[in-house]
Amino acid sequence: MISPDFLSREIATACREWPAKYALVFHEREKRDVTEAYMASVRETGAGHALLSAEPLPLAASDWPIAEPTLAAELTPISTLPC
Secondary structure, X not given: OOOHXXXXXXXXXXXXXXXXXXXXXXXXXXXXXXXXXXXXXXXXXXXXXEEEEOOOOOHHHOXXXXXXXXXXXXXXXXXXXXX
16 A cells, blocks of 8 residues: 555655665555655655556456455566566
């Protein structure tokens, strides 16, 4: 979830100094508009290292089931991302 409650902007700040080949992808549980003020500020704060996935991933496309709200982190080289 991308929101102040989850300190998304603060997390994006932490990834600013990562090596160029890494990014943090924030996945949203509900469809959101990336031009919303908070969403845009998270992306800008990350200075190219914070990417927003604003359309939920269908459960059928997930590698693992999610029964409740979950916070997960995965370090992925930017070159492997589809965007």
